[in-house]
Amino acid sequence: MKKFKILYFLAILCAVILAFGGGSLSAADCPIKIGGLAPLSAPGAVTGGEAMRDAMNIAVDEINAQGGVLGCEVQLIVADTEGLPEKGTAVMEKLISQDNVVAVGGGYHSSVGVAAGRVAHNHRVPVVFAETWSDEITNSELPEVFRIAPLSSEVADFQSKFATTVPGIKTVAMIVENTDFGRPNAEASVKVLEKAGIKSAMFTVDIGTQDFAGIVERIKAQSPDMIFVILTGEASYNFVQQAADAGIGPQNLPMLCDQVALESKAYWTNVPDGNFGFMMRVGLPPQLYNEVAKSFLESYKKRTGKKVPESYAFEAYDSIRILLQAVREAGSTDAEAIIGALEKIKYEGALGTITFPYNRSNPPEKSNMDAKWWHQFPEPAVTMVQYQKSGEDSTEAPVVYPAKYKTGDAVFVK
Amino acid sequence: MWLIVWGAVGGIVTPRVFLRKNLDVSRAGLAGASIGAATGPIGLLPLWIFAPRLRTSWNILAGSTILAILAWAFALADPHNACITNGRFVASLLTNGFIMGIIYGLMALGLSLIFSILGVVSFAHGEFYMVGGMVVYYFTTSWFPGSHPILGLVAACVITFAIGIAFERIFLQPMYKGKVDRPIEYGILVTFGLAFFIQYFVQAIAGANPVKARRYFDFPILRIPSMADPWLIKTSKGNLTLLDTVSISNPRLTAALISVLMLGLLLYFLYHTWTGKALRAVSQDRQAAAVAGINPELMNTLAFALGGMLAALSGATLVQAFSWVPQVGMLPALRSFVIIVLGGLGSLPGAFLGGLIVGIIEAAGTGCVPDPTRASAYIPAYGMIVLILVLLLKPTGFFGRQQ
Numbered sequence: 001m002k003k004f005k006i007l008y009f010l011a012i013l014c015a016v017i018l019a020f021g022g023g024s025l026s027a028a029d030c031p032i033k034i035g036g037l038a039p040l041s042a043p044g045a046v047t048g049g050e051a052m053r054d055a056m057n058i059a060v061d062e063i064n065a066q067g068g069v070l071g072c073e074v075q076l077i078v079a080d081t082e083g084l085p086e087k088g089t090a091v092m093e094k095l096i097s098q099d100n101v102v103a104v105g106g107g108y109h110s111s112v113g114v115a116a117g118r119v120a121h122n123h124r125v126p127v128v129f130a131e132t133w134s135d136e137i138t139n140s141e142l143p144e145v146f147r148i149a150p151l152s153s154e155v156a157d158f159q160s161k162f163a164t165t166v167p168g169i170k171t172v173a174m175i176v177e178n179t180d181f182g183r184p185n186a187e188a189s190v191k192v193l194e195k196a197g198i199k200s201a202m203f204t205v206d207i208g209t210q211d212f213a214g215i216v217e218r219i220k221a222q223s224p225d226m227i228f229v230i231l232t233g234e235a236s237y238n239f240v241q242q243a244a245d246a247g248i249g250p251q252n253l254p255m256l257c258d259q260v261a262l263e264s265k266a267y268w269t270n271v272p273d274g275n276f277g278f279m280m281r282v283g284l285p286p287q288l289y290n291e292v293a294k295s296f297l298e299s300y301k302k303r304t305g306k307k308v309p310e311s312y313a314f315e316a317y318d319s320i321r322i323l324l325q326a327v328r329e330a331g332s333t334d335a336e337a338i339i340g341a342l343e344k345i346k347y348e349g350a351l352g353t354i355t356f357p358y359n360r361s362n363p364p365e366k367s368n369m370d371a372k373w374w375h376q377f378p379e380p381a382v383t384m385v386q387y388q389k390s391g392e393d394s395t396e397a398p399v400v401y402p403a404k405y406k407t408g409d410a411v412f413v414k
Numbered sequence: 415m416w417l418i419v420w421g422a423v424g425g426i427v428t429p430r431v432f433l434r435k436n437l438d439v440s441r442a443g444l445a446g447a448s449i450g451a452a453t454g455p456i457g458l459l460p461l462w463i464f465a466p467r468l469r470t471s472w473n474i475l476a477g478s479t480i481l482a483i484l485a486w487a488f489a490l491a492d493p494h495n496a497c498i499t500n501g502r503f504v505a506s507l508l509t510n511g512f513i514m515g516i517i518y519g520l521m522a523l524g525l526s527l528i529f530s531i532l533g534v535v536s537f538a539h540g541e542f543y544m545v546g547g548m549v550v551y552y553f554t555t556s557w558f559p560g561s562h563p564i565l566g567l568v569a570a571c572v573i574t575f576a577i578g579i580a581f582e583r584i585f586l587q588p589m590y591k592g593k594v595d596r597p598i599e600y601g602i603l604v605t606f607g608l609a610f611f612i613q614y615f616v617q618a619i620a621g622a623n624p625v626k627a628r629r630y631f632d633f634p635i636l637r638i639p640s641m642a643d644p645w646l647i648k649t650s651k652g653n654l655t656l657l658d659t660v661s662i663s664n665p666r667l668t669a670a671l672i673s674v675l676m677l678g679l680l681l682y683f684l685y686h687t688w689t690g691k692a693l694r695a696v697s698q699d700r701q702a703a704a705v706a707g708i709n710p711e712l713m714n715t716l717a718f719a720l721g722g723m724l725a726a727l728s729g730a731t732l733v734q735a736f737s738w739v740p741q742v743g744m745l746p747a748l749r750s751f752v753i754i755v756l757g758g759l760g761s762l763p764g765a766f767l768g769g770l771i772v773g774i775i776e777a778a779g780t781g782c783v784p785d786p787t788r789a790s791a792y793i794p795a796y797g798m799i800v801l802i803l804v805l806l807l808k809p810t811g812f813f814g815r816q817q
Binding site: 040041042043046047050176178201202203204205206209210211212213214215217218220221233234237238241242244245246247266269270272273 | 496500503506507510514617621622623624625626628629650651652653655661663664665666735736737739740741742745776777779780781786787788789790791793
């Protein structure tokens with residue numbers, strides 16, 4: 001009889017848990033908490049991180065102004081990754097275990113993305129990475145991990161094909177960050193350049209390196225025809241200006257700078273001799289902005305005082321909005337439901353129409369595609385922009401490649 | 415392998431031989447190791463048999479021989495390395511290393527000054543360096559837009575000197591007055607606390623975005639002796655090429671020249687003014703200095719403020735060369751610790767010499783390590799390797815005093 005009573009009590013307890021605790025299957029606990037990853041301290045790319053933080057806040061403010069999601073207010077908790085994988089792991093653990101976020105957006109550094117993606121997988125929390133390029137992030141086909149940034153190998157292909165348009169190019173020197181972003185990008189670029197008959201030399205440095213004097217001398221001794229700067233954050237500013245001081249800067253030979261060069265104010269402050277530098281921009285060029293991008297542009301201007309959002313700001317904005325659309329479509333904050341909604345989603349964002357065509361019901365292998373396309377937005381637009389006037393704003397700088405988006409001719413200094 | 419084996423044999427056996435013959439063994443380890451590594455048994459056997467009075471010149475000669483052997487072995491192992499085939503490259507590399515070494519030396523000098531007087535290793539040294547650069551940037555862009563960076567440098571010196579005085583008076587004075595149970599640990603913790611406070615305070619008020627001050631001076635455009643063939647001097651705004659060989663960046667050269675000037679002033683202050691002499695007296699014998707009428711507490715305050723100011727001065731001169739963030743001082747602080755141990759704790763000439771050695775070794779390592787994918791990543795390791803070797807052979811550092 002006593003055993004029966006215990007079983008009866010347990011059955012009642014289970015029923016109560018299902019009735020109240022399992023409520024997240026159909027409704028949400030308010031407020032709905034969303035995590036945002038961004039590098040907000042060195043050695044991370046702080047310039048990019050702050051832009052992403054602002055963009056993610058705008059996304060959440062807009063959604064809340066429209067009444068929130070599932071009748072709940074949305075709360076964004078931004079965590080500083082410092083651009084370090086160990087820190088990325090720690091803050092992801094904190095967001096999930098302490099802050100109880102239902103999903104995570106943002107993310108800048110690839111090595112942070114690789115580490116944080118594993119944490120998300122272990123805790124079964126969906127994550128949409130905004131600006132982490134490494135193929136490794138989607139290669140592992142984790143069910144919880146989605147990405148709207150371009151693939152590193154595709155970017156490497158793009159930048160290397162652009163390099164082949166440089167007149168008389170025979171050798172490329174690459175200064176590469178020793179991370180999950182830098183090395184794979186450089187290795188993929190070497191392969192593409194090799195096919196085009198262009199030799200390349202790779203020089204690797206740690207994230208946050210400050211003094212490049214020795215490496216600049218080594219690169220100078222190689223007499224390259226072009227330099228790829230595959231670094232992030234202030235390290236890229238340091239390298240470009242030190243190279244310029246040594247006579248191999250953007251005004252002396254074609255130089256592909258890191259994306260943070262798009263932050264015009266910071267770029268010209270840190271790299272006063274950086275005119276004629278090239279940089280890649282993810283997302284549509286300003287003249288092709290859609291309505292979402294135009295609306296975001298206005299909000300971003302108001303909040304930051306900047307003329308235009310940078311690539312990573314667009315991506316961060318979309319990463320949060322797409323997650324919240326998935327929550328709305330799932331009608332729940334349950335991880336499985338959000339993942340299912342993301343796999344079917346058709347989201348109209350600032351970057352264009354985002355879908356994830358390769359997923360559990362249509363794995364990449366089925367279409368003879370590489371695993372890297374798993375949960376990957378396949379068509380982020382990438383353009384090459386060049387500063388052609390000292391102090392110019394990156395939004396006014398011409399798009400010089402590819403022909404589809406071109407607004408001006410490239411100037412190849414020598 | 416030859417060098418290592420005979421160096422180890424010389425380093426271990428020579429002190430024992432000298433001890434058995436009842437001779438001074440303080441320099442026997444270093445001499446035995448260097449002579450053993452340079453000459454093997456040919457030099458060691460006479461050294462053990464005759465056990466002569468050891469001279470510094472023998473160590474210098476043996477050290478030079480070791481360097482020559484290493485260079486020869488390196489040339490054989492990697493004959494196509496630019497450090498072997500390209501004289502211009504080597505000259506530029508060493509010049510840049512020398513220039514950076516001067517700046518490192520100035521920063522380490524501040525740390526050494528603090529240690530020699532207060533007996534405290536300041537863990538906030540890197541933060542004084544950072545504040546120096548930040549003050550120059552904000553002075554020239556926000557506080558007095560358009561003003562010359564030299565004025566910013568003066569402001570950096572004044573501000574960091576004042577921070578140093580205030581901190582020493584409030585937090586370090588209790589150490590000497592017996593108000594703290596464990597003064598050594600207290601000194602470490604309280605300077606650590608200052609480091610964190612300054613770093614995060616600056617991040618809170620200035621943000622973490624990288625900033626950079628404009629160049630102190632642009633080079634005039636020169637072509638000497640002629641426009642067509644400027645083999646002697648060729649300049650652009652940011653670069654100077656000497657003898658068509660050595661390339662020096664403007665911000666580094668300016669920083670080094672300012673450092674040399676400041677070093678001259680510091681030496682004059684220490685050796686030709688009453689206060690400077692009093693500082694040195696306190697560093698040599700605190701009690702004797704007090705008996706002679708010098709107030710050691712005042713000297714403590716002065717030393718801490720002056721030491722922090724020297725770090726800030728290094729930062730103020732380098733903010734035109736590097737992008738500046740609140741965490742920028744961490745690596746230079748670590749390097750300063752290496753330098754002062756290398757030069758001998760508390761030794762001012764040692765700190766400066768250590769700075770030069772670390773600067774040159776780092777430049778040579780970055781330029782000559784055959785694997786270009788790792789050469790720069792090992793920068794912090796180059797100084798450490800030299801430090802380990804010096805500590806093994808001469809535990810007091812180059813100019814350290816035996817306690």
